[in-house]
Amino acid sequence: MADPKIGVYGLGTMGSALALNMAEKGIDIAVSNVTPDLIEAFVPRAEADGLTDRVTTAPDLAALVQALPRPRLLLAMIPSTGPIDEMLGQVIPMLDEGDTVIDAGNADFHDTRRRAVQLAEHGLNFVGLGVSGGEAGARKGPSMMFGGAQASWDGLKPILEPIAARFGDAPCVARLGPDGAGHFVKTVHNGIEYADMQMIAETTDLLRGGLGMSAEKVADVLEHWNDGALGSYLVEITAEVLRYADPHGSGPMVDAILDKAGQKGTGRWTAIEAVTLGQSATMIEGAVAARAWSSEKPLREATGAAFGSARLNLAVEPDDLEAALLAARVIEYAQGFRILEAASKEYDWSLDHAAIAETWRAGCIIRAKMLGDIATAFHEGIAADRLFLAPAFADVFAVGIPALRRVVAAAVTAGYPLPVLSAALGFWDTMRQPSGTANVIQAQRDFFGYHGFDRVDGKDARHGPWWD
Numbered sequence: 001m002a003d004p005k006i007g008v009y010g011l012g013t014m015g016s017a018l019a020l021n022m023a024e025k026g027i028d029i030a031v032s033n034v035t036p037d038l039i040e041a042f043v044p045r046a047e048a049d050g051l052t053d054r055v056t057t058a059p060d061l062a063a064l065v066q067a068l069p070r071p072r073l074l075l076a077m078i079p080s081t082g083p084i085d086e087m088l089g090q091v092i093p094m095l096d097e098g099d100t101v102i103d104a105g106n107a108d109f110h111d112t113r114r115r116a117v118q119l120a121e122h123g124l125n126f127v128g129l130g131v132s133g134g135e136a137g138a139r140k141g142p143s144m145m146f147g148g149a150q151a152s153w154d155g156l157k158p159i160l161e162p163i164a165a166r167f168g169d170a171p172c173v174a175r176l177g178p179d180g181a182g183h184f185v186k187t188v189h190n191g192i193e194y195a196d197m198q199m200i201a202e203t204t205d206l207l208r209g210g211l212g213m214s215a216e217k218v219a220d221v222l223e224h225w226n227d228g229a230l231g232s233y234l235v236e237i238t239a240e241v242l243r244y245a246d247p248h249g250s251g252p253m254v255d256a257i258l259d260k261a262g263q264k265g266t267g268r269w270t271a272i273e274a275v276t277l278g279q280s281a282t283m284i285e286g287a288v289a290a291r292a293w294s295s296e297k298p299l300r301e302a303t304g305a306a307f308g309s310a311r312l313n314l315a316v317e318p319d320d321l322e323a324a325l326l327a328a329r330v331i332e333y334a335q336g337f338r339i340l341e342a343a344s345k346e347y348d349w350s351l352d353h354a355a356i357a358e359t360w361r362a363g364c365i366i367r368a369k370m371l372g373d374i375a376t377a378f379h380e381g382i383a384a385d386r387l388f389l390a391p392a393f394a395d396v397f398a399v400g401i402p403a404l405r406r407v408v409a410a411a412v413t414a415g416y417p418l419p420v421l422s423a424a425l426g427f428w429d430t431m432r433q434p435s436g437t438a439n440v441i442q443a444q445r446d447f448f449g450y451h452g453f454d455r456v457d458g459k460d461a462r463h464g465p466w467w468d
């Protein structure tokens with residue numbers, strides 16, 4: 001058996017899939033896990049795929065480090081909170097100058113920046129690798145967002161490119177910047193994922209609850225949309241899940257699922273970073289809020305009992321829903337790239353937004369046809385804070401905004417909650433106002449707090465007459 005090129009620590013859902021992907025692409029690997037069960041479970045899977053010759057199993061972290069030739073490449077696919085710090089505490093003394101540790105989990109980029117500094121103090125490299133695509137993506141080709149030194153990228157590229165998803169011939173992996181840049185881009189990816197999932201759920205509710213369609217019929221509609229400009233992994237899988245019947249009951253499987261959404265944090269982190277960077281991403285915030293509110297089912301039941309939960313007849317056209325969702329999706333990506341641009345400036349990352357869009361074209365959860373147009377728009381020079389002004393989307397908005405307005409108006413009138421679709425319209429109508437309402441805010445702030453304001457005419461009088 002040849003020397004392993006890389007070690008994989010953590011053989012859970014993602015780690016085991018990524019390891020098999022590497023072995024399948026001809027990369028010799030060593031693997032281990034904190035508990036032996038997942039190591040034992042991994043071996044027969046490697047055997048079943050005919051990959052045993054590529055795999056060295058190690059009983060624990062120390063043996064895994066020993067199994068790796070120097071300079072070592074050690075990839076961890078474990079929870080990126082406490083467990084990664086625990087692991088680093090154990091492994092740093094075992095490693096030698098020039099070795100590299102890769103955190104491929106969903107880490108908070110602040111932690112990644114801190115860990116990069118920590119390892120550098122020991123002459124070690126730390127890479128924050130955002131990995132997207134779920135289990136299937138990890139196994140057959142994920143999208144990967146690399147944050148770390150150029151030298152680390154040069155060393156890992158021969159491993160990451162062969163295992164990555166491909167859009168045409170292009171591998172969906174790129175070095176996006178130093179230290180936390182990769183994990184930050186992955187976090188925003190997940191924020192957009194939250195907003196897209198919520199928008200599709202809101203639209204499904206309008207089609208089922210509002211237009212009385214069966215789950216099967218909605219699946220037909222989404223499948224049709226997926227053949228068009230809305231083509232994307234999330235529209236595709238929503239159509240698929242709507243077709244499943246409940247094996248333990250009767251009716252559609254989705255109706256057997258409790259309407260309380262989980263969240264592990266990346267959406268929340270995106271919203272927090274956006275606000276901190278002065279880039280409020282209302283669609284992502286709306287999606288995070290919708291998940292949080294969904295967990296308060298008893299309160300929703302009590303409020304419905306107290307004030308009625310009935311919804312009125314909904315008068316919308318399915319074509320309007322399609323056009324509205326498409327326009328809202330452009331705004332959702334635009335809000336995402338505004339956060340990325342703000343962070344790029346704040347942390348001096350010089351993010352290449354076209355490369356980010358290209359990395360998201362295949363393998364990841366938010367992969368969508370639209371990402372091709374987005375990448376082209378950036379190559380053609382659109383600024384990252386105004387993707388919605390790209391000529392490629394002018395027609396989308398010409399049709400989609402009036403449709404979105406009709407959909408939101410009808411839904412609001414009929415009592416259908418649209419935290420994310422309505423946020424899209426709120427953003428659009430705010431950004432297209434040359435003169436907004438902030439003058440009143442400035443007057444109020446000055447009135448109660450002497451905060452001052454700038455005058456339209458530029459005159460040097462920063463406080464109102466209420467102070468005279």
Ligand SMILES: NC(=O)c1ccc[n+]([C@@H]2O[C@H](COP(=O)([O-])OP(=O)(O)OC[C@H]3O[C@@H](n4cnc5c(N)ncnc54)[C@H](OP(=O)(O)O)[C@@H]3O)[C@@H](O)[C@H]2O)c1
Pocket residue numbers: 009010011012013014015033034035036038077078079080082083086087104105106107131132133134135
């Ligand atoms: N699932 C996804 O769709 C997905 C996609 C992209 C990224 N991610 C990220 O990938 C990482 C792994 O997720 P997963 O879905 O593979 O989770 P998972 O199936 O729950 O596996 C977690 C892995 O971490 C190990 N582990 C847990 N606590 C540990 C500790 N204190 N020290 C060392 N190892 C520990 C587990 O080993 P034991 O089971 O033996 O404890 C297991 O190997 C997470 O950061 C997650 O956010 C997940």
Ligand SMILES: O=C(O)[C@H](O)[C@@H](O)[C@H](O)[C@H](O)COP(=O)(O)O
Pocket residue numbers: 106131132133134190193262263264265266267364365
């Ligand atoms: O890109 C991906 O492969 C997914 O986004 C992945 O990272 C994971 O499934 C989410 O983090 C789940 O997040 P929630 O549990 O917060 O929905």
